Every structure is written in structure tokens, then in C-alpha cells.
Amino acid sequence: MPLLDIAGLTVTFSTDAHQFIAVDDVDLTIDEGEVVGVVGESGSGKSVMALSLLGLIDFPGRVGARRMTFAGHDLRGIGDRERRDLVGKDIAMIFQDPLASLDPCYTVAHQLMEALAVHGTERERSSRVARRTRALELLQQVEIPDAAARLNAYPHQLSGGMAQRVMIAMAISCQPRLLIADEPTTALDVTVQAQVLDLLLRIQRETHMALILITHDLAIVAETAHRVIVMYAGQQVETGPLPEVFETPAHPYTQALLAALPESSRDHARLQAIPGVVPGAHDRPAGCLLSPRCRYAVARCHRDEPALLGPPGRGARCHFRLDAQGHPTGGWALERRVEAIET
Amino acid sequence: MFAFILRRVLQSAIVLAVVALIAFALFNFTGDPVTFMVGQDATAEEKAKLRADLGLDQSFYVQFAHFLGNAVTGDFGRSLRQSRKVSDLFKERLPATLELSFVAAALALVIGIPAGVYTALKRNTLTAHFLLAASLIGVSLPTFLIGILLILFFAVYLGWLPSFGRGDTVALGWWTTGFLTASGLKALILPAITLSLFQMTLIMRLVRAEMLEVLRTDYIKFARARGLTDRAIHFGHALKNTLVPVITITGLQLGAIIAFAIITETVFQWPGMGLLFIQAVNFADVPVMAAYLCFIALIFVLINLIVDLMYYAVDPRLRVERLATAQ
Numbered sequence: 001m002p003l004l005d006i007a008g009l010t011v012t013f014s015t016d017a018h019q020f021i022a023v024d025d026v027d028l029t030i031d032e033g034e035v036v037g038v039v040g041e042s043g044s045g046k047s048v049m050a051l052s053l054l055g056l057i058d059f060p061g062r063v064g065a066r067r068m069t070f071a072g073h074d075l076r077g078i079g080d081r082e083r084r085d086l087v088g089k090d091i092a093m094i095f096q097d098p099l100a101s102l103d104p105c106y107t108v109a110h111q112l113m114e115a116l117a118v119h120g121t122e123r124e125r126s127s128r129v130a131r132r133t134r135a136l137e138l139l140q141q142v143e144i145p146d147a148a149a150r151l152n153a154y155p156h157q158l159s160g161g162m163a164q165r166v167m168i169a170m171a172i173s174c175q176p177r178l179l180i181a182d183e184p185t186t187a188l189d190v191t192v193q194a195q196v197l198d199l200l201l202r203i204q205r206e207t208h209m210a211l212i213l214i215t216h217d218l219a220i221v222a223e224t225a226h227r228v229i230v231m232y233a234g235q236q237v238e239t240g241p242l243p244e245v246f247e248t249p250a251h252p253y254t255q256a257l258l259a260a261l262p263e264s265s266r267d268h269a270r271l272q273a274i275p276g277v278v279p280g281a282h283d284r285p286a287g288c289l290l291s292p293r294c295r296y297a298v299a300r301c302h303r304d305e306p307a308l309l310g311p312p313g314r315g316a317r318c319h320f321r322l323d324a325q326g327h328p329t330g331g332w333a334l335e336r337r338v339e340a341i342e343t
Numbered sequence: 344m345f346a347f348i349l350r351r352v353l354q355s356a357i358v359l360a361v362v363a364l365i366a367f368a369l370f371n372f373t374g375d376p377v378t379f380m381v382g383q384d385a386t387a388e389e390k391a392k393l394r395a396d397l398g399l400d401q402s403f404y405v406q407f408a409h410f411l412g413n414a415v416t417g418d419f420g421r422s423l424r425q426s427r428k429v430s431d432l433f434k435e436r437l438p439a440t441l442e443l444s445f446v447a448a449a450l451a452l453v454i455g456i457p458a459g460v461y462t463a464l465k466r467n468t469l470t471a472h473f474l475l476a477a478s479l480i481g482v483s484l485p486t487f488l489i490g491i492l493l494i495l496f497f498a499v500y501l502g503w504l505p506s507f508g509r510g511d512t513v514a515l516g517w518w519t520t521g522f523l524t525a526s527g528l529k530a531l532i533l534p535a536i537t538l539s540l541f542q543m544t545l546i547m548r549l550v551r552a553e554m555l556e557v558l559r560t561d562y563i564k565f566a567r568a569r570g571l572t573d574r575a576i577h578f579g580h581a582l583k584n585t586l587v588p589v590i591t592i593t594g595l596q597l598g599a600i601i602a603f604a605i606i607t608e609t610v611f612q613w614p615g616m617g618l619l620f621i622q623a624v625n626f627a628d629v630p631v632m633a634a635y636l637c638f639i640a641l642i643f644v645l646i647n648l649i650v651d652l653m654y655y656a657v658d659p660r661l662r663v664e665r666l667a668t669a670q
Contacts, residue, residue, distance in 0.1 A: 093565075094565075100560065100562065105584055
């Protein structure tokens with residue numbers, strides 16, 4: 001049985017006049033100890049999806065799913081109390097901006113010990129000394145130099161990389177079985193990014209926890225994840241194991257993302273950017289959501305919405321799934337020719 | 344820390360000196376107190392003699408120097424109307440104003456902060472909407488009208504509470520208190536509510552706005568992602584982070600409560616400093632007016648100093664010592 005099993009996850013934000021689908025029918029399963037990358041542009045619903053797993057979507061957002069279980073617990077309609085027993089203990093999450101995610105009013109030690117007092121072992125819950133010892137241990141575990149002195153530091157006294165390490169320490173303090181890292185390195189200097197990522201993966205290996213790595217950096221996912229989910233405008237457009245997905249992408253969006261990497265543009269004069277932006281609440285196109293930006297789009301793409309199809313665990317949401325050479329299949333060439341003749 | 348306090352005290356002294364100068368200059372041109380003091384049929388010689396006795400015939404600068412020199416020792420001269428020492432008058436009136444202000448400020452905080460937190464956390468409940476609507480009334484109705492309406496209902500129609508005065512007081516040394524007698528406490532209720540209503544609604548709206556702001560921050564999101572209890576998140580993290588602006592405003596408002604007790608004291612004939620000041624204005628009683636202004640300035644300066652010190656207690660970013668700067 002997978003650790004996390006989600007089917008048909010949908011998150012909508014509705015105001016009186018409009019309804020915005022932030023996450024649209026996403027399926028996600030993760031086994032113990034697995035690293036899954038979730039990639040996509042800004043606004044593709046990655047973070048909202050993560051927050052919905054923790055039950056942190058506030059009114060007017062609504063979360064729905066056909067199936068949503070974590071380690072045998074049904075996460076749908078779970079009570080606040082029950083959820084708190086899971087969230088922060090078995091499921092932990094770290095955020096993008098580490099300095100903004102630590103409360104400026106309290107010391108590192110206070111914030112570390114706070115969660116231990118709620119979720120820690122029996123000894124930690126009852127003894128302040130035990131909590132402090134554990135807090136020091138955690139700081140050492142995330143390789144913070146001079147950890148004992150840092151315990152009494154306030155967040156504003158930490159550098160960005162240091163703050164991210166503290167946040168990781170807080171997240172792993174209760175030995176979670178699943179850690180969701182939402183753009184864990186985006187706010188950091190390039191030199192620190194690699195260190196933090198290495199740290200995260202070392203902890204993942206040592207503790208055998210599952211890791212969902214949300215990022216827009218394909219290189220990070222390519223290096224670290226076992227599987228990847230590519231998201232676009234709230235939908236899962238492609239999913240599959242690595243490195244297969246990146247070597248032979250089945251969806252034009254994945255292909256375009258890979259082509260947009262600087263490495264892919266060595267032989268070209270310009271970077272190959274994807275034209276346009278992710279559709280927002282009010283400009284969702286008919287048919288395939290990518291159709292206005294897709295280089296292969298034909299009349300059918302603007303009309304019919306494709307479903308996520310393909311062999312198990314290797315789905316792509318496209319009418320004309322790409323083949324191993326990166327060419328659209330399923331009669332695409334014919335349709336394109338017919339269109340050319342008609343116009 | 345010591346250097347900080349010393350600097351603030353020096354700044355405060357300058358502020359006070361300037362206020363004293365302005366107050367003194369202002370009231371020197373409000374009218375001739377001598378004409379109020381002597382009868383209509385007084386001769387020019389009598390007036391001149393009185394003027395000389397009071398030192399009013401000397402130049403402005405000499406008068407101000409005198410005033411300042413005496414003021415430093417707490418001597419503000421004699422009231423021209425009551426021919427008693429101003430410091431004695433103040434001593435007599437101060438307890439009434441301070442007790443009223445203290446109760447009003449306490450009411451404003453004790454009701455304002457929880458109401459602000461409540462309306463921020465339970466944004467869409469009926470109670471929250473009601474509190475917000477009610478707070479609009481508190482912000483927009485003038486104090487004297489609220490006072491008069493309260494008197495109309497509770498003193499005239501219902502007859503539950505007295506409409507004026509301080510009730511019976513008990514003397515503790517030179518301090519007279521209304522806290523220890525039933526009639527003193529009853530007399531305190533209406534003026535305290537009147538005086539606190541504006542500050543209460545202000546604090547409530549401020550706490551609500553700040554709280555809503557803080558609840559959107561990443562550290563609150565992270566706190567929730569760590570599975571902390573709502574109680575710890577709302578009161579440990581959110582409320583503490585809203586406190587800095589709340590302390591600032593509350594501090595300034597406490598000064599305002601003492602200063603603007605004038606209106607409430609007039610409506611309720613509360614025998615405090617404000618009433619003394621109004622009576623002094625009617626009589627061009629310069630020493631009393633000047634002393635009152637200096638006193639209010641002193642209160643504001645003191646409160647600002649305390650507010651600054653409280654920042655240091657609440658917000659670690661302001662603390663001077665850097666224990667562990669990066670690397």
C-alpha cells in the first residue's frame with residue numbers, strides 16, 4: 001500500500017461571481033522512501049496542492065478528492081484534532097522563503113521546542129530539558145556550525161541558508177514519514193542551494209522518509225527524484241519515472257520546458273522560451289489548457305479537453321502523445337495537413 | 344541600553360523646554376489677568392501695583408526665565424484666580440484625572456484587544472459584524488455626545504448612576520481615591536465608559552487589522568504546517584507579532600486619554616485636571632494653563648519613553664546586543 005494515495009484531488013476557490021480551479025483532478029501516489037518531483041511554472045498549482053494535503057486551504061478554497069489517504073488515514077473530512085496529530089508529525093512541510101517562515105519574535109530554540117512539546121516523544125513532551133537537548137541535536141543534524149550558540153539566535157540573526165537549515169530541522173524534528181519541500185532552494189544563493197539540497201537528500205536517505213520536491217528547476221528534479229509530475233494550470237500533464245520522462249517526454253509542455261533549459265539552447269542563438277503565460281482564473285482556454293501556447297496545437301486541441309492517458313504510471317494529457325523521437329502521434333500530421341489545405 | 348535611555352531623557356528635556364516656552368508665550372497674549380483680578384472701579388495705580396507684585400511688569404524673557412527656573416523645582420507659582428499654589432491645586436486634582444484615565448485605558452485594552460482578536464479570527468460571524476458596526480459608532484460619535492446620552496439613559500431615565508461628580512472619596516495621604524467607596528465607584532462608571540469608548544474602538548480596529556495582516560504571513564502558515572494548536576498560533580505567534588504597533592498606538596492614546604479628559608470631565612463635572620484647565624482658560628489664569636500644558640507634555644514624553652522601552656521587550660530585532668550574527 002502506498003504511503004500517500006490521492007486520486008482526483010481538486011481545489012477550487014470560489015467567489016460570488018467566479019470559480020477558479022487551482023488544482024484540477026490530480027492523482028498522486030507516493031511510497032515510503034520515494035522522492036517525487038513536482039515541476040511546473042509559477043501558477044501551475046504546485047503549492048496549493050501541497051497545502052491541500054496538509055489541510056491548510058482556507059475559506060473560500062474548497063478541497064475535494066475521490067480518494068485521499070495517508071498511511072491508512074483518510075484525509076478527507078478529518079477533524080482538526082486528528083489532522084494536527086498527523087500534520088507536523090507524520091507529514092511535514094518546508095516553505096520557499098525561510099526567513100519569512102520563522103517567527104521573528106522567538107528564538108530558534110523556542111520554535112524548535114514548540115513543535116516537540118506537541119508532537120515529540122513522551123519524554124520530550126514532559127521535559128523541557130529533553131526538548132532542548134533534542135533541539136540542539138537537530139541543529140547539529142542539519143549541519144549548523146556552532147549549533148549551541150545558534151539555539152538562542154533570533155531569525156533575523158540568521159543568513160538565508162542557515163534559516164533554511166533551521167526550517168528543515170523544525171520539519172524533521174518529529175521524524176515525519178513524508179516531507180513536502182515547496183521550492184526549498186529558490187530563495188537561496190546559488191552556492192547555498194546545492195548544500196541545502198544535499199542536506200535534504202541525505203536526511204531523506206538516512207530516515208527513509210518520502211519526499212515531495214516542488215520546484216520549477218528541472219535540473220534539481222532530474223538529479224534527485226525517482227518520479228516526476230509535470231503540472232500545468234492546475235492539471236497534471238505528464239507523469240512517469242525518471243530519467244525516462246526527461247529523455248523522451250510524451251507531452252509537448254514537458255518537451256518545451258526541457259527545451260527552455262539553457263543547456264538545450266547551446267546550438268541556438270536565443271533561449272527557447274515558451275510563449276505566453278499560464279492561464280489565470282479568468283482566461284482559461286477551451287479544449288486543452290496548453291493549446292494557446294503549444295507549437296503543435298490543431299483545431300481539435302482548441303475544442304476538446306484531453307484526458308490523462310497512457311500506460312500505468314506514465315500518463316500524458318495530450319491528444320497527440322509524443323513518440324520517442326519527440327514527434328506528435330495519433331494522426332496529428334494528417335490533421336495538420338487537412339487544416340493547411342482548408343485555410 | 345543606558346546610553347539609549349540617557350539620550351532619550353535629554354531629548355525629552357528639550358521637548359519639555361520648548362513646550363514650556365510655547366505655553367508661556369501663548370498665554371501671555373491671551374488677555375490681561377489683572378483686569379480679571381481687580382474690581383471694575385480699580386484705579387490705574389492699584390493695577391500697576393498688582394502687576395508689580397505678580398512680576399507681570401517685567402520683560403517677557405525675565406518672566407519666562409523665572410517660570411522655567413521655578414518649574415524645574417515643581418513650583419508653577421500661584422493661581423491668579425484662587426491665589427493658591429498651582430502645585431497644590433494639581434495635587435488635589437491629579438488623583439481624580441489619573442484614576443479616571445487609568446480605568447478608561449484599562450477598559451479600552453481589556454475590551455479592545457480581545458474584541459480585535461475575535462473579529463479578526465471569526466471574520467464572518469454575526470458577532471464580528473456587529474462589533475465592527477458598533478465600533479464605527481464609537482469612532483465617529485463625539486465624546487461629549489456619548490457622555491450626554493449616557494447621562495440621559497443611566498442617570499435621568501433609569502436613575503442607576505450619578506450624572507456628575509466623583510462621589511465620596513477616601514484620602515490616602517495627599518491622594519484621594521474614589522475606588523474605595525460604593526458611590527465613588529458608581530460615579531466612575533459613566534465617565535470611564537465615555538472616555539474609553541473612542542480608544543476602545545480604535546484599539547479593536549487596530550488589533551483586527553494587524554492581526555489579519557499577520558495571519559497571512561509565511562510564519563503563521565509554517566506554524567500551522569507544524570501542527571501547532573490554534574491557540575498557540577493565534578495567541579503565541581499572531582498576537583505577539585501584532586503587539587508592536589498596538590503598543591505604540593495604545594501608548595499615545597493613553598496620553599490622549601489624560602489630555603482629552605477635558606471634555607469628559609466637563610460633561611460630568613469631574614473634579615480633575617481638565618476641569619481645572621477649562622476654568623483657568625475662562626479666567627486667563629496663566630500659571631495654571633502653562634503648568635497644565637507642561638504637565639501634559641511631560642505625560643506624553645514619559646509614555647513615549649516607556650513605549651520605546653517596551654518595543655525592546657517585544658521585538659527582538661530592536662535589541663542592541665547581537666548574540667550570534669551569521670558566521
